[in-house]
Amino acid sequence: MADILTIQGLSKRYGTVQALDQLSINVPEGSIYGLLGPNGSGKTTTLGIVLDVINASAGTFQWFGQPISKNTKRRIGALLETPNFYPYLSGEENLRLSADVKGVDHARIPGVLQTVGLAQRKDNKFKGYSLGMKQRLAIGAALLGDPEVLVLDEPTNGLDPEGIAEVRQLILSIASQGKSIVLASHLLDEVEKVCTHMAVLRSGKLKAEGPVSSILATNDLVFISGGAPLEALLQIACTLPFVLEARQVKGQVQLALQPATDSSELNRAFFNQGIALGQIVVRKKSLESQFLEIIKADHA
Numbered sequence: 460m461a462d463i464l465t466i467q468g469l470s471k472r473y474g475t476v477q478a479l480d481q482l483s484i485n486v487p488e489g490s491i492y493g494l495l496g497p498n499g500s501g502k503t504t505t506l507g508i509v510l511d512v513i514n515a516s517a518g519t520f521q522w523f524g525q526p527i528s529k530n531t532k533r534r535i536g537a538l539l540e541t542p543n544f545y546p547y548l549s550g551e552e553n554l555r556l557s558a559d560v561k562g563v564d565h566a567r568i569p570g571v572l573q574t575v576g577l578a579q580r581k582d583n584k585f586k587g588y589s590l591g592m593k594q595r596l597a598i599g600a601a602l603l604g605d606p607e608v609l610v611l612d613e614p615t616n617g618l619d620p621e622g623i624a625e626v627r628q629l630i631l632s633i634a635s636q637g638k639s640i641v642l643a644s645h646l647l648d649e650v651e652k653v654c655t656h657m658a659v660l661r662s663g664k665l666k667a668e669g670p671v672s673s674i675l676a677t678n679d680l681v682f683i684s685g686g687a688p689l690e691a692l693l694q695i696a697c698t699l700p701f702v703l704e705a706r707q708v709k710g711q712v713q714l715a716l717q718p719a720t721d722s723s724e725l726n727r728a729f730f731n732q733g734i735a736l737g738q739i740v741v742r743k744k745s746l747e748s749q750f751l752e753i754i755k756a757d758h759a
C-alpha cells in the first residue's frame with residue numbers, strides 16, 4: 460500500500476526549544492495513524508508543519524508523493540483547532556458559512572451532516588448542541604471538501620465521556636469509508652482503541668513507529684508455583700524451548716514465553732516431567748507499562 464504522507468528528518472526549533480528532532484515517519488494509505496506523546500512532545504508542531512502553517516527548521520515531507528501545493532491541500536481536511544461556529548446559527552447554517560469560506564458547493568452539506576450524525580439536528584442552534592455534537596460538526600466542516608485524508612489534533616480533548624465515544628465512533632466510521640486519518644493524541648487508550656498505526660514521540664524524537672498491534676504486542680508474563688520446589692520448577696523451565704526467560708520472584712517462578720505460546724503447553728511440559736503445577740497465572744502487561752517502556756527506551 461502506498462504512503463499518503465512521508466516525513467524525512469523533520470526538525471523544528473523555537474529559540475532554545477528543540478520541538479522536533481529529526482522526525483521521520485510514513486503514514487500508509489487507509490490507515491488511522493496516531494501521533495502519540497505526552498504534552499509538549501511535538502505532535503501539534505508536526506501537524507502544523509505538514510499542513511503548511513508552521514515552517515520546519517529542517518527536513519522534508521510529501522503528501523501523496525508530492526510536495527505540498529494548492530492541489531495537495533485540496534485532498535486534505537484538517538481540524539487543528541475548534542472552528543469559530545456561530546452559536547445562534549444552526550448546524551447547517553454554520554456549515555454553509557464554512558463551505559463558502561472553503562469554496563465548496565452547498566450540495567455537499569446534506570451528505571456531511573449525514574456522515575457526522577447531525578442530519579436530524581441540522582436546524583437546531585449550535586449553542587444547544589452537546590460537546591460531542593459540536594466536535595462532530597467541526598469534523599463535518601473538515602469533511603466539506605471531500606478530502607482523502609483527515610488530520611485531527613486531539614479530537615476528543617475537553618469532551619465528556621459520551622462525546623469522546625461519539626467522536627471515536629465517527630473517526631472509525633469515516634475511516635471505513637476509505638479515508639485515511641492522521642490524529643494527534645496524548646491518550647494511549649485512544650490510540651489503542653481507534654488507530655491502526657502509531658508513532659510515539661517524546662521531546663520531539665521518534666521513540667517507536669508501526670502497526671499498533673506490533674508496537675503494543677504483549678510478551679505476557681506467566682507465574683507458576685506448586686507441584687515441586689521452586690528451584691526444580693526453575694531448572695525445568697530453563698530447559699523448555701518456548702521459555703524466553705525464567706526467574707524466581709516472591710515464592711513463584713516468573714516466565715516470559717515466546718509469543719503465541721499457550722499456557723496449556725507449559726502445563727503439559729511440566730506434566731511430562733512428572734510435575735503437576737499447582738498454579739499457572741498469566742498476567743498481561745498493561746498498555747500503560749508498555750507505553751512507559753517505549754517512551755523511556757532510547758531509540759535516538
Ligand SMILES: Nc1ncnc2c1ncn2[C@@H]1O[C@H](COP(=O)(O)OP(=O)(O)OP(=O)(O)O)[C@@H](O)[C@H]1O
Pocket residue numbers: 473476477478496497498499500501502503504505645
Ligand atoms: N510558538 C512556539 N514558541 C515557542 N515554543 C513553542 C511554540 N510552539 C510549541 N513550542 C514548544 O515546542 C514543544 C512542542 O510543542 P507541541 O505543541 O508541538 O507539542 P504537543 O505534543 O502538541 O503538546 P500539546 O499536546 O501540549 O500541544 C513544546 O516544548 C512547546 O512548548
